[in-house]
Amino acid sequence: xxxxxxxxxxxxxxxxxxxxxxxxxxxxxxxxxxxxxxxxxxxxxxxxxxxxxxxxxxxxxxxxxxxxxxxxxxxxxxxxxxxxxxxxxxxxxxxxxxxxxxxxxxxxxxxxxxxxxxxxxxxxxxxxxxxxxxxxxxxxxxxxxxxxxxxxxxxxxxxxxxxxxxxxxxxxxxxxxxxxxxxxxxxxxxxxxxxxxxxxxxxxxxxxxxxxxxxxxxxxxxxxxxxxxxxxxxxxxxxxxxxxxxxxxx
Amino acid sequence: xxxxxxxxxxxxxxxxxxxxxxxxxxxxxxxxxxxxxxxxxxxxxxxxxxxxxxxxxxxxxxxxxxxxxxxxxxxxxxxxxxxxxxxxxxxxxxxxxxxxxxxxxxxxxxxxxxxxxxxxxxxxxxxxxxxxxxxxxxxxxxxxxxxxxxxxxxxxxxxxxxxxxxxxxxxxxxxxxxxxxxxxxxxxxxxxxxxxxxxxxxxxxxxxxxxxxxxxxxxxxxxxxxxxxxxxxxxxxxxxxxxxxxxxxxxxxxxxxxxxxxxxxxxxxxxxxxx
Numbered sequence: 001x002x003x004x005x006x007x008x009x010x011x012x013x014x015x016x017x018x019x020x021x022x023x024x025x026x027x028x029x030x031x032x033x034x035x036x037x038x039x040x041x042x043x044x045x046x047x048x049x050x051x052x053x054x055x056x057x058x059x060x061x062x063x064x065x066x067x068x069x070x071x072x073x074x075x076x077x078x079x080x081x082x083x084x085x086x087x088x089x090x091x092x093x094x095x096x097x098x099x100x101x102x103x104x105x106x107x108x109x110x111x112x113x114x115x116x117x118x119x120x121x122x123x124x125x126x127x128x129x130x131x132x133x134x135x136x137x138x139x140x141x142x143x144x145x146x147x148x149x150x151x152x153x154x155x156x157x158x159x160x161x162x163x164x165x166x167x168x169x170x171x172x173x174x175x176x177x178x179x180x181x182x183x184x185x186x187x188x189x190x191x192x193x194x195x196x197x198x199x200x201x202x203x204x205x206x207x208x209x210x211x212x213x214x215x216x217x218x219x220x221x222x223x224x225x226x227x228x229x230x231x232x233x234x235x236x237x238x239x240x241x242x243x244x245x246x247x248x249x250x
Numbered sequence: 251x252x253x254x255x256x257x258x259x260x261x262x263x264x265x266x267x268x269x270x271x272x273x274x275x276x277x278x279x280x281x282x283x284x285x286x287x288x289x290x291x292x293x294x295x296x297x298x299x300x301x302x303x304x305x306x307x308x309x310x311x312x313x314x315x316x317x318x319x320x321x322x323x324x325x326x327x328x329x330x331x332x333x334x335x336x337x338x339x340x341x342x343x344x345x346x347x348x349x350x351x352x353x354x355x356x357x358x359x360x361x362x363x364x365x366x367x368x369x370x371x372x373x374x375x376x377x378x379x380x381x382x383x384x385x386x387x388x389x390x391x392x393x394x395x396x397x398x399x400x401x402x403x404x405x406x407x408x409x410x411x412x413x414x415x416x417x418x419x420x421x422x423x424x425x426x427x428x429x430x431x432x433x434x435x436x437x438x439x440x441x442x443x444x445x446x447x448x449x450x451x452x453x454x455x456x457x458x459x460x461x462x463x464x465x466x467x468x469x470x471x472x473x474x475x476x477x478x479x480x481x482x483x484x485x486x487x488x489x490x491x492x493x494x495x496x497x498x499x500x501x502x503x504x505x506x507x508x509x510x511x512x513x514x515x516x517x518x519x520x521x522x523x524x525x
Contacts, residue, residue, distance in 0.1 A: 159359035160331030
């Protein structure tokens with residue numbers, strides 16, 4: 001992947017500036033109620049108060065643990081299922097469309113079932129996030145291994161590679177870039193669905209706190225949480241992209 | 251003959267069940283002996299089964315019937331990397347490894363002790379003039395350079411037999427000729443036995459001791475042409491009248507087969523030639 005040029009970066013930063021400017025303009029001059037959209041300054045103040053509380057960090061910890069658990073399950077299940085499917089051409093032809101078909105179903109519809117099965121605690125969010133993230137990871141794993149060029153496998157076989165050696169030195173490195181893409185997509189789907197799940201129904205975590213602040217009509221605190229989530233998500237995205245580019249450019 | 255290293259006996263290769271209409275007879279009762287140190291080209295129209303034959307010799311395919319022995323040992327659909335190395339098109343270099351890593355992995359797969367990897371790799375790279383590109387990734391090299399590296403990868407495992415499956419097919423005419431020259435130089439010294447599949451008439455005449463001209467599908471051996479010219483061969487050989495004579499002889503033999511292939515593609519008929 002190419003490094004973003006200065007021009008690309010400038011446009012991106014300008015876009016952020018426009019959003020921030022619009023927020024500032026809408027709250028300072030126009031008559032948008034502070035209940036719907038508080039001023040940037042009061043959100044900032046709320047965020048400052050928030051990060052000093054112990055409950056803030058315990059909520060962050062709950063959410064991060066939930067995301068990581070869900071992500072770990074999705075990776076293990078997605079990669080294993082995806083890889084197993086590609087071991088047979090027939091299985092790939094039959095199962096790949098099924099998985100990609102299921103992925104188009106809004107799994108959010110089944111969220112109440114997750115609550116019924118796993119309870120209102122973190123278990124339901126782990127299961128929900130893992131289920132959602134399973135699909136892109138499995139699909140990308142299938143794509144990664146099924147598109148492996150026959151010629152590399154033939155070359156490895158002609159050199160006397162064992163099955164394990166072929167996997168370690170040919171299949172895996174060949175599949176890695178697409179595999180990593182699947183994991184990145186899976187991670188952010190996990191992130192979004194865990195937070196969404198928490199907001200809809202939970203007893204702890206960031207999503208719960210956002211919903212709670214909204215119920216109490218404490219807009220500044222709610223936006224403070226949202227700003228924190230956006231900042232975290234953007235930072236993670238940049239880190240993951242850097243990692244992905246590092247893998248690809250090897 | 252006592253110095254025969256590759257012995258192909260009555261090899262038939264069929265794809266799909268014999269009673270099905272879409273069954274394809276790729277090779278029909280092919281027998282051929284290849285001597286130690288010989289450079290043999292398999293020449294024929296597309297789809298005549300020349301690559302299939304090479305893959306059978308290398309143990310990548312198991313023939314429907316017939317046998318192939320290498321150094322007296324039966325090849326039965328199992329590669330024998332200690333005796334035989336393959337050189338495919340340049341695109342079989344693993345793009346996720348650097349040039350030197352590609353060599354290490356080939357040597358590792360072949361079961362060579364790790365202490366020898368880098369020595370052997372550098373020796374082979376020097377032989378093709380690519381030693382200074384050891385740390386490059388394949389995609390950082392031109393196609394011609396990649397093919398040099400790819401040839402060297404086949405050579406570094408130091409097998410007696412080298413099977414080359416249209417290694418220069420992706421190259422332009424000039425690069426192809428230069429690499430052919432290099433190959434001729436390189437191999438005259440080693441005494442390797444080489445089986446080389448190609449479409450190119452000039453390449454076949456320039457490189458071979460014997461040219462095995464094959465028929466259109468089903469592949470059979472039509473004629474074998476002896477190219478009695480010592481190795482290594484200089485480019486001047488291509489200017490000799492006898493070069494053109496051999497080349498024209500090949501072309502005359504192939505032309506009928508290519509016409510047959512084209513006719514078969516125009517009006518496909520049920521396979522009748524397989525009986």
